[in-house]
Amino acid sequence: MKKLAPRFVALFALAVLFASGLPAVSSAATPAVVKLTVHYQRADSEYTGWNLWLWKNVTTGTDVDVNKAGVAFTESDDYGKIARLDIDGMDKFENIGIIVRKGEWVAKDVSADRFITKFKEDGTAEIWLRQNDPVIHYEKPTGAVQEAAGSKLAKLYDSADFAAKYTYTGSDLGNTYSKDKTKFRVWAPTATKVDLVTYANADASAANGSLTAMTASVNGTWIAEMAGDKNGLIYNYRVTVSGTTNEAVDPYVRATTINGVRGVVVDLDKTDPVGWSTKKPAFSGKPTDAIIYELHVRDLSMDASSGIPAVHKGKYSAFTQLNTTFNGIKTGVSAIKDLGVTHVELLPIFDYASVDESSPTFNWGYDPMNYNVPEGSYSSDPKNPTARITELKAAIQSMHNQGLRVNMDVVYNHVYTASNFSQELIVPGYWFRTDESGNLTNGSGCGNDVASERPMVRKFIVDSVKYWASEYNLDGFRFDLMGLMDIQTINEVSAELKKIDPTIIIIGEGWDMGTLPAELRANQKNISKLNNVAHFNDQIRDGLKGSVFTPADPGWATGKLTARSDVTAGIVGNTEYSIDMAAKWITQSPAQSVNYVESHDNLALADKITASVKGVSPAGIAQLSHFATSVAFLAQGVPFMQAGQEFLRSKNGDENSYKSSDEVNSLKWSTKARNAATTKYFQGLIALRKAHPAFRMSTTAAVKANLKFIPTTNDVIVYTLNGKAVKDPANLIVVIHNPNPGVTSVSLPNKGKWSVLVKGSIAGTKAIETLSTNKVSVAGQTTMVLTQ
Known part of the structure; x- marks a missing residue:
């Protein structure tokens, strides 16, 4: 077996050197029209999809893009590809910014922006660019194109040797608490030194931390042990890699200080609320028997019309408030129970980074920070590490007591900030995918893609969902951007969850989103390879109400009758029903199709109808909402709705309310009072579906x-x-x-x-x-x- 450690030091040094920027050179004057020639060379001679993004750059003022669609390479020579273009109006700008990109920002060749600063007197400029080389060459360079350090590191991490030597299969990563002692184990195979650092309190400075040297153990793990009852101990890890020391939160930690900056050891047995039970509401386990209600924690209670006391507004504890009303109309959890749905799906409830827990504001929460810790902004006391745990459990128990199962929306495809993420600080370069230039890929649109296909990333994801399912007694999971993840990981998640509870259901967004080989993606096209997993059906969604990306576009239910085939495909759950059925993706059974016309993403259905049906009246909005929803709810598959859809929820036309105010996002229970007929219609559809197995067939x-x-x-x-x-x-x-x-x-x-x-x-x-x-x-x- 090859010795890997010496190569790490060199690779990390290369990565640091490669990342260092080069200063721009100023030009005395810029010609009015620049006749630009760009030469580009790649080591693999693979130029498919690569193009140029150029802009007229100025230090003070507004930059101007040269071409909104990018600039294609149109010629070739012995060096590589060539692009030629004239750029006018340059006398008002200082230089030309240039990025070599693949497609619509699937990848970049070198991460830094570069600037063309040298122009000849006749207005021409000719440059040579090379793969992985940040320098703009004004003369044709010689020598071979070098592979990026980040790319080399990725290949090393993906090697069979690395996996064989450094894949840890134990179940004790993180802290293992008992009254007599607490054990710590962290996976840090590239580290030369790891210390356990403990703090007397949450506000103690880093300089006042107490260090305990950890010992290198098997498969790249490091261990330490502290005697005595350490319940409440505040700790982090200090990890030294290639001479650089970073302090990081334990990736497996289950409690943290406020805003997730330090980990905390907790006795989980003491976090169970009064009345905590592992008993769940009855459910067959067949996904087609589920009716899913998507809800944000804050939305339930923030509006004045919720009838929920102020002390509970926006908190987990709002879910424990029963029999709340507004002018005699049921609100809160009691209203959800009355509707008849089977599962409440909560938008992210893990610890996310985009909200200050000491002064909470609204955010959807798709910004992971500490995956195994509940979000503190929903707690009555975010400074108390155990309050959020107990209060979330109490919320789940309250819903269980009302006959409602609870699903969790999880986001393992990306993190909030890659550079500050604990796993990146502990094992630099392992957690995220990179392109051939060593840059982070961005299929998620969030700046990074988690490398779920790597063994220790996969293990973490599987361990994490197992922990949530077991400790919090959850009933299902919704995977954000599942199509970015790999098939094997999702199947292992499914298998392990079914061992815990065979009635757990798993759904996800199966959109086809690059950065993995096509055959490995856990997306709609590969759903036949996924076990006990359903995907959101955008075909029936857009077929019924029109494209979610074009607000004014109607669907079959709102006037575009040509969309009929998309609707019929969804009615049979996108199964292989017949050769005449125009399904855009094929399920193995209707249980793999999540049928819906509204979710937290895009316009609410009422707002979509307003945008796509000219002159529609309030009565017309209600009628079209009934119509579109009835098609989805009676179709074969898994019906899904957004909270408030049952009373014509509106977000005032906000199609991306991820950080909009509570005024935009909160459920207006007063609207339910005005639209009681719509709520009753939804109740009737749900009751009809539950009463008739013919609407809930589970096989093709x-x-x-x-x-x-x-x-x-x-x-x-x-x-x-x-x-x-x-x-x-x-x-x-x-x-x-x-x-x-x-x-x-x-x-x-x-x-x-x-x-x-x-x-x-x-x-x-x-x-x-x-x-x-x-x-x-x-x-x-x-x-x-x-x-x-």
């Missing part, structure tokens, strides 16, 4: 055998469900969705007596009316459901 075979579309000529969607075959109370169910603005007549498959369960603005399990006919009239942009 069952869907193909028992769901049959009836051909129509006017864009109406009509299908039947064979209830008898799936032990439904109804022998036959007919579902009719009429997208036309006017009434349409539909022939029923059988004569005889029909019970109408959904019609117009009414839905439920009791017959609205009974008909003896083989033809019905369905109002425009409404759903009708009949049973026989």
